Amino acid sequence: MDKKRIAWCITGSGHYLKESIDLMLTLENVDLYLSKAGEEVLKWYDYDLSIFKKNKIKIFKDVTASASPVSLLYESVYKLVVISPATSNTIALMAQGVSNTLVTNMFAQAGKCEVVSLVFACDTEPVVITQAPKKLVTLYPREIDLKNFKELKKFKNVIVVDNVKSLKKHLKKLSQ
Numbered sequence: 001m002d003k004k005r006i007a008w009c010i011t012g013s014g015h016y017l018k019e020s021i022d023l024m025l026t027l028e029n030v031d032l033y034l035s036k037a038g039e040e041v042l043k044w045y046d047y048d049l050s051i052f053k054k055n056k057i058k059i060f061k062d063v064t065a066s067a068s069p070v071s072l073l074y075e076s077v078y079k080l081v082v083i084s085p086a087t088s089n090t091i092a093l094m095a096q097g098v099s100n101t102l103v104t105n106m107f108a109q110a111g112k113c114e115v116v117s118l119v120f121a122c123d124t125e126p127v128v129i130t131q132a133p134k135k136l137v138t139l140y141p142r143e144i145d146l147k148n149f150k151e152l153k154k155f156k157n158v159i160v161v162d163n164v165k166s167l168k169k170h171l172k173k174l175s176q
């Protein structure tokens with residue numbers, strides 16, 4: 001059996017946050033990586049870090065300038081990096097090759113180590129209905145958001161999905 005682990009990254013997106021967490025909690029061999037905004041947004045949606053700790057999930061927060069946990073990728077600890085949900089900010093940074101947060105560094109270093117990344121992008125349609133903390137809101141992603149999403153799809157060793165069904169399908173295949 002493959003003992004390698006999955007690095008699951010949560011960014012500051014309320015969109016598909018619940019679906020992402022529900023899916024992550026079904027996995028056994030997963031570590032959690034949080035962007036600074038990801039850590040904050042969890043609180044907006046009433047998530048306490050204790051639910052991850054209860055499931056024995058190790059949590060890495062964005063507290064070092066060098067994104068030091070990426071060294072685990074150099075030690076071949078991970079077989080897959082999942083970024084779900086991914087904000088339009090993180091999608092933009094990744095699509096432009098910028099790595100200045102823990103999550104974008106995990107993505108960049110996964111690419112350099114030839115580890116596959118599975119990215120669940122949120123702003124993928126001209127109109128998106130999203131879950132704000134207290135109600136559903138309709139958003140209109142900008143052309144630049146849709147362009148960055150399309151750009152990221154061209155990356156080698158990167159799978160970008162835009163719905164839960166597709167996320168589940170790829171996760172099943174890649175997590176074996």
Ligand SMILES: Cc1cc2nc3c(=O)[nH]c(=O)nc-3n(C[C@H](O)[C@H](O)[C@H](O)COP(=O)(O)O)c2cc1C
Nearest residue numbers: 011012013014015035037038044087088089090101
């Ligand atoms: C309650 C709340 C919900 C948010 N949901 C989203 C979202 O669904 N998609 C998005 O792109 N940004 C969302 N944001 C804004 C991001 O958190 C913000 O752009 C942040 O800088 C992203 O940083 P990160 O990409 O490093 O996580 C939300 C912010 C708040 C306060």
